[in-house]
Amino acid sequence: MKVPLRWLEDYVDISLPIEELTRKLTFAGLEVEALRYVGLPLPENPERLEAKVAGLEWDPETVVVGEVVEVRPHPDADRLVLADLRLGTEQLTSVTGAPNLFPYRGQGPLAEPLTVAVALPGARLIDSKTGEPRRFEPATIRGTLSAAMICSERELDISEAHEGVILFGPGSAALETPEPGTPLADFIGDVVLDIAVTPNMVRTASIVGVAREVAALTGSELRLPSLDVEMTGPPTADMIRIDIRRPDLNPRFTATLLDGIEIGPSPYWLQLRLLLAGMRPISNIVDLTNYVMLELGQPLHAFDYDVLVERARASGSEVPTIITRMPDPGERLETLDGVDRAIDDFTILVTDEMGALALGGIMGGGESEISDSTTRVLLEAAAWNFINIRRSTQAQQLSSEAGYRFSRGVHPADAPRGNLRAIELMRQLAGGTVYQGLVDVYPQPHHDSVVEMPFGEVERALGIEIPREEVIRILEALEFGALDDGDMLRVTAPDHRLDIGEGVIGIADLMEEISRIYGYERIPETQIEDAIPPQKGNPELETEEAVRDLLVDLGLQEVVTYRLTTPEREARARKTGSEPDARPFVELKKPISEDRRVMRHELLPSVLEIAETNARRDGLAIFEIGQVFLAQEGEDLPEEPRRLAIVMAGLGERGNWSRGEPKELDFYDLKGTLDGLAEDLHLEDCVFEAAEHPTFHPGRCARLRVGGEEIGVFGELHPRVRAAYDVPFARVLAADLDLEKLQAAIPERYPVHGISSFPPVVEDLALVVDDGVTAAAVESCISRAAGDLLRAVELFDHFRGEQIGEGKKSLAYRLTYQSDDRTLTDQEVAAVRQQVVAAVEQQLGGRLRS
Amino acid sequence: MLEEINQAEREALEALEAVGSNDELQAWRSLHLGKKSQLKQQLKNLGRLSPEERPVVGKRTHEIRQRLEASLDARRDELEAARIEASLAAEALDVTMPGRPVRRGRLHVSTRTLRRIYAIWAEMGFQVYRSRDVESDEYNFQLLNFPRHHPAREMQDTFHTTTDDVLLRTHTSPGQIRVMRENAFDADGTPRADPDPIRVILPGMCYRYEQITARSEIQFNQVEGLAVGRRIRMSDLKGTLTDFARRMFGQDTRTRFRCSHFPFTEPSAEMDIECFLCGGEGCRVCKHAGWLEILGCGMVHPVVLANGGYDPTVYSGFAFGMGPERIAMLRHGIEDIRQFWANDLRFLEQF
Secondary structure (H helix, E strand, C coil), X not given: CEEEHHHHCCCECCCCCHHHHHHHHHHCCCEEEEEEEEECCCCXXXXXXXXXXXXXXXXXXXXXXXXXXXEEEECCEEEEEEEEEEECCEEEEEEECCHHHHHHECCCCCCCCEEEEEECCCCEEECCCCCCEEECCCEEECCEEECCEEXXXXXCCCCCCCCCCCCCCCCCXXXXXXXXCCEHHHHHCEEEEEEECCCCCHHHCCHHHHHHHHHHHHCCCEXXXXXXXXXXXXXXXXXXXXXXXXXXXXXXXXXXXXXXXXXXXXXXXXXXXXXXXXXXCCCHHHHHHHHHHHHHCCCCEXXXXXXXXXHHXXXXXCCXXXXXXXXXXXXXXXXXXXXXXXCCCCCCEEEECCEEEEECCCEEECCCCCCCCCCEEEEEEEECCXXXXXHHHHHHCCCCHHHHHHCCCCCCCHHHHHHHHHHHHHHHHHCCEEEECCEEECCCCCCCCEEEEECHHHHHXXXXXXXXXXXXXXHHHCCCEEEEECCEEEEECCCCCCCCCCHHHHHHHHHHHHHHHHCHHHCCCCCCCCCCCCCCCCHHHHHHHHHXXXXXXXXXXXXXXXXXXXXXXXXXXXXXXXXXXXCCCCEECCCCCCCCCEECCCCHHHHHHHHHHCCCCCEEEEEEEEECCECCCCCCCCECCEEEEEEEEEECCCCCCXXXXXXXXXXXXXXXXXXXHHHHCCCCCEEEEECCCCCEEEEEEEEEEECCEEEEEEEEECHHHHHHCCCCCCCXXXXXXXXHHHHHCCCCCCCCCCCCCXXXXXXXXXXXXXXXXXXXXXXXXXXXHHHHHEEEEEEEEEECCHHHCCCEEEEEEEEEECCCCCCCCHHHHHHHHHXXXXXXXXXXXXXXCC | CHHHHHHHHHHHHHHHHHCXXXXXXXXXXXXXXXXXXXXHHHHHHHHHCCCCHHHHHHHHHHHHHHHHHHHHHHHHHHHHHXXXXXXXXXXXXXXXXXXXCCCCCCCCHHHHHHHHHHHHHHHCCCEECCCCCEEEHHHHCHHHCCCCCCHHHHHCCCCEECCCCEEECCCCCHHHHHHHHHHHECCCCCECCCCCCEEEEEEEEEECCCCCCCCCCCEEEEEEEEEEECCCCHHHHHXXXXXXXXXXXXXXXCEEEEEEEECCEEEEEEEEEECCCCCCCCCCCCCXXXXXXXXXXXXXXXXHHXXXXXXXXXXXXXXXXXCHHHHHHHHHCCCCCCHHHHCCHHHHCCC
16 A cells, blocks of 8 residues: 555654654554655655665755746747746746647737746756766757756656646645745655555555554644535435345445536546555546545445446436446456456445446446546445455456455444545536435445453453553544443444454454553563463474484485476386386476476475486485475375485595595495494384386395385386486485384383403404305394304405306405303304304305305 | 511612612512512411510511512512503594595585575575475466566576477576465365464575676575465564574674565565674675675565465565575685586595
8 A cells, every 4th residue: 555645644643753664564563564755855764764765865956846938839840849847936948849739829828827847957867868867958959949857757767658747737625835946845745655455454455544553653633634525416216226235245335316417537636646555546436436446445436427327328228327246147247447257256346237247345346437528426335245346356367456355354334425525526626416315226225343351361361461541542532332330341443443353352363452562572571470380392303303313323314305296207206118006196286487387296206306407516415304285085185205315326426536436326325324324323124135126227126014014115216217317327226114113123121232342353254155056045044043152254256266166256244243241262252253154054055165 | 586587678678779670579589579579488487486575576478578579569669660651651642643534424514504595594484495406487476466568588598498488487486376376275176374483494496597707606406485464564674684694694793674576575674784804894795885785575565465375465574585606605714606516525625
């Protein structure tokens, strides 16, 4: 809502500096987002206002009010005139091409001089061609010196209009014509406050609404505009009938009639106010519907009454009847914006017996709109159900000033106020006679909320005792009724607000009003007196964070990716030809971009995409923990299990002057990472076994099981999967784990072993076995055979070669034996070794390598 | 006799001066102190001397031996010192050459920020409560006092899914209802007579239908907080959030509260903190205002309390919500929010 200060001052005296006013409004919930200085000097520290500050200052010496006393033809140019200007005692001539001065050309001295804005040499204005500030300098145009410039709105940065110069026209109460030579800023200089109106505060989408807030915040008096109308015509009720079919959606409809108007441009003061408030002036009647809407917040609609009469006659009646009703099936309407619209079955229409005239509360139709030849105006001011209006504006994708206000709730009591105010202004500015009486159909009067509020509630809710007189002052300044009834305050909501409830909700609504006007900054800072609630463990979060920490300790960088993706992107991570995931995706109805249209099914593809993002690096080791989204049969909401994905590729370490060529990461680097994770999580019964999976290289893929439960798969990407990603790495390692199963496998506690004080015996054992025998099988055979004295088994060499024969491999283990209660003898160790070798021979068909 | 051994001492000491290595030192030792040395020979011959001479020569020989041994030790130390000296000089490194990098991992900046927020609230008794990303219209809006077609819904541009009334949560506030209901009702749906007070924070990813730009993202983390009890006042909200701000941004941090609007709180406020970079003087980060907008908050709306199963005539509470990414952006001077999910490792490795 753009609020010109001069207009605001019609309704409330403002004694505060603009900076202070801005701050007060912002802190009370009317956030001043921007300040536009129109001609007035900009503040010295605009940043401190915490609002966007813009504008053009008009130098008081060089931008002044002047009078055109005569318009003469230019001796050498048809498209130019010479305007003789009077500025106080000074007389100057301006050479100008302004088309709206041409009608005065050659009339000799004007009986009524034209009041204009004049720029003198040195004045800083907006260049009408470039839009940039520029200083005006006198120039000789076609042989005649132009010593001053008569300004357009664009040059003064009032609007974009540059078709002619500003002609202020005769003075009025709203804009008294000053002496020529007066600084223009003194005449029309202004500051426009741009206030962000929150959805609950549509009452402040009006100048009077803002003035009411200012009055409450500053203690000034609010002056409401007069609603007196000079009604001298015949009774309105004989001229129009109103039929409301859905009072729940259209609780009130009022109408007045004005006969004998003359459509023309609005006086300049009115045009200027509309311009500064962000609306384009059109003609007096239309401008006044907008003006009063901006002033009081009540949208209005003006019909050409004669069109209604014609339509009524066509349907056989003398008197038009306005019917508000639901649309007939297939009903259409061409609205003022020229769009032919199909009307949804829930959208209420303003119609007559011939059909639709307007979308109720949103926009009028083209046929009955005001035209240049209109002489009789039927003015509508009505009330509409805000939920229904919003639904209709959304369905029609139609935004209008009326729809904006009605969709947030305009009180039915505003309708007659708006109607009376506007019809009187129309009479004054467009002439004519107002018919007797306001036709007012109000089948469902609104009940204004009444709240019984114990005074103690203020302290209970806000933590501060506000004096009772101050509570009452605040409420009354906002036009609440406040009846002091001992310990209880009986509060009635004002008849311009629909946002106040009753009972406990009403009390909360009042607390908001009291606290924001009293000032949040005056509420103290206290500590919660209630006891801390019983605290609960959160193992799901704690172990998730532990896994993150361990992976970081293992050298992996965490990433966090978009949870929105596409099925095609996920399919990249599967070998061509494999079956796509059959479960449905959680799919967006209207995605913001085609490549973010479903919630992900899988985590690994998202992390692989991050490898692509970082493809220029020598290597990477990354992981993500996060949800995937699996739609469930018969359920609206999907499962959201959390998964863990790891991707490693390229060089394992950064190159360095002192190290040789770093090694490229391979399967066993990833395995080592998972070993480390399993070890640090103290997972018991952890088994890695060869596996197949469409994402992975068939010979380089493993499954991790803990306690028999499958936790996930990992390995080297299948070459065709790797090729689907734009990465320079020969191998890409990846793991895709079910985080929740992993968490479930973490033991709550784990024992540690005492440190033996007896020396360990270490010996190396090279065993030759068939190629097909896995390291895991050998190791488990050794462990079982060696018994309790074996403390550690470590594979330190792996060898294939002629020496040991075709189809064989040698695995060299370092075995550590130790006892807690004695120093082991050579004989004891030898006996264990014998058992180990015997077991390897018998169970695995292996032998000791000689 | 005495003269001879004195002469031997002088020669030995002179020779020691010339010794330049450990090997030479060994040779000197066997020559002057070994079995075949003049000194040993003299001692062997002691018996041949007269009884008067014997103790004099014996004593002198002993003295000389001690002195030579002491001199030998001293010389050895000298030589060792010289050797170390020489090798230290040779072992000198260029200490300015780069060290060997260690591959280390890091948490994502959002996780780091979330954890910091968790830790501060945990100390104030607020526990973490997480809930789902894909939500129903009922939980995301209706139960939070956003009726259907209510204008307040315009404040949150929503991703709807192809299933009616299923959407991506626009805030973590649906968790408020879930946590209240968990406390207020038994598993079979029976209301509890005296539900526990609540202090939780609700972190999680939220989604808004917005163009992705340097300043807005379609997905972002949010941490909401909720305190419900029998006597929670707006002054408690101010005090608690100011405590948080001091912990998060520095002990001298000042806060201020501006009136705002959220359908699920009333009164509602925005909390600003005095800019921690310039101390309120005005700088680029605070756009010269001296203040930074940090979080939205307010007293829990009675409708929301009732929807959660808490009687609004008995219970009251406050709620707040903040964006960890925004906080990280302010703290680290990050100018483009898209960097969070782009995951360029050069960005992530700076944290």
